[in-house]
Amino acid sequence: MQYWSQTYIPTLKESPAEAEIESHKLLLRAGLVRRIGGGLYAYLPLGKRTLDKVAQICREEMNAAGAIELLMPAVLPADQWKAGPRWNAVREVMYEVSSASAQAKESEDGPQYVLGPTHEEIITPLIGSEISSYRDMGKTFYQIQTKFRNEIRPRYGLMRAREFIMKDGYSFDLDDENAEETYRRMAQAYEKFFARCGLNFISVEADTGIMGGSFSHEYMVPAEVGDDDVVYCEESGYAANVEKATSGLPPSDFQDAAPAAELEEFETPGAVTIAALAKEPYGIQAEDQFKTLIYIGDGKPFALVLRGCDELEEAKLGALGYELVRPATPSEIEPLMGARPGSLGLVKGTIAQRDKLDGIYADETIRLVGNGVTGANKDGYHMRNVNVERDLDIDSFGDFRRVKAGEPCPNSGKPLKIARAIEVGHIFKLGTKFSENDSWGAKYHDANKETKPAVMGCYGIGVSRTLQAIIEQSRDDFGIVWPWNVAPYHVVVTVLDPDMDEAMELAGRIAEAVETEGADTLIDDRDERPGVKFKDADLIGIPLRITIGGRGLKEGIVEMKWRDSKDVAKIPIEKVESVVTSKIQNRSSG
RNA sequence: CGGGGCGUAGCUUAGCCUGGUAGAGCGCCUGGUUUGGGACCAGGAGGUCGUUGGUUCGAAUCCAAUCGCCCCGACCA
The missing domain is CATH 3.40.50.800 (Anticodon-binding domain)
Structure with a gap:
């Protein structure tokens, strides 16, 4: 038992100006946390108690699922990251650590140490060097630890902080079958954990992002203030992050719209947007236009084409296999295509330097466009009666568009809904992306004396974010309404x-x-x-x-x-x- | 990094436009009256007005730079 007068619970009548959303205001008003710097928070006694409750429930469910707790350092040798597959992709969110004496050397060779944003690069060689027999496979390790990510824009208190508490787990299995069994077991543990925290949540199919791997699921808490959009269908139970979601558009048996008219160029002075062409005097609906985008993947330009009415879902570019992808700048585009953005097109023979394009990718749904309009790669000109197979110079088709609410569910055909949500957990079946590395991977000898890479999975829970998600979901006009299990x-x-x-x-x-x-x-x-x-x-x-x-x-x-x-x-x-x-x-x- | 907003006491803020040397509420301290949903009275402490530079006889106020914070976007393992 604790006497109020003996502890420290500095409640506030008014919300500090730094807080915008209710859960953040309540974290401050109820005396749980105080801001130390941008995205950096101190847990006061009441906040610490609650954080410990959440962490302990997480620990119990991990243990119950057979996972084993360990603790790795937060300060990590940069060399170990450099040897891994994603140093370049991950570097900009990493904090670099240097000792005063080492700074001169580091300015030439990069940092000597980094603060851990996650630990695949550390645990894989650790376990790889410890385990060499198939008899020791089938282990899942986890830790509950402070992680560091230099968020471009920290916000909403603990929701997206530069320093946060995470439960990260890593599994090592013999083969795909065992790895998928582990994945299912962890998924069940996640369900139990979030349920015990008193959260309403859903699990959704997710993009694997920079992590890679074969598939993944996110655990989402529906909330207006969430950073993610979840696409779902109540009818079929389909649920996916918008980054991953597909819709029943186009229908699976669709055919290209038939070419009906002669390709021709026409003048469009000053019309450089989809919206401008949709207005008079042109009156071309966005659905009947082709949207042409130029991106740079690992230094090489490539082109994308979508319907004018669709938005590119950048996460889906991950399927193209580039490590770093960014939009091309106008000065990169003009010599390549022969025109500035707004007059770009992918009609055969009109691209200034077609051989410089590493690829031309098209969203499947452009097949729905017949006699469409696209840029002529000549400023002030577009082309009409453009047809996909006949006219466009496409290397391959794929799913690149962002699903919109109301489109048919890929399973049931019923209209899809979209809701905002907070991502509180993410599990990945990684496969052998990390373990197969020859010099530092995690390999084992099987019963036939063959060397094989462990099939890995990784499993994250944002413990501090979960704490705030609980508040966001469990409150009223008077304050927090703690679910029993996590109440301080x-x-x-x-x-x-x-x-x-x-x-x-x-x-x-x-x-x-x-x-x-x-x-x-x-x-x-x-x-x-x-x-x-x-x-x-x-x-x-x-x-x-x-x-x-x-x-x-x-x-x-x-x-x-x-x-x-x-x-x-x-x-x-x-x-x-x-x-x-x-x-x-x-x-x-x- | 682009766009916008804001920095005045521990918290919320007025004053800034139109320059004359800072005021309130909450909180805190003292005394008293109170005591079932954020009491009242009296007294008190607490502010280099984010920082630096400039304009001016004089700057919280005008100008510039800079730092920090918040929001939108981009980004987000």
């Missing part, structure tokens, strides 16, 4: 007259009884007015409040109120210990 204290005994020995003794007895049930108790013994105590108890969101007041004592009762209910129960003092403990048993088991 389960019960607050609000003593309205702490000067009365009788009241304080009763509070102590109740707290002792409650703690034997495993419930953490906070006794509000402060010399404050009742209103202040009630407001603070609501703000910090303790699930159960027992109020002891002089008035009630005269009647021989105390009051019991759940944070998520308006009802106040009056309980005779002689029964209070048994009543409260039985209520707690119900709540903590349910």
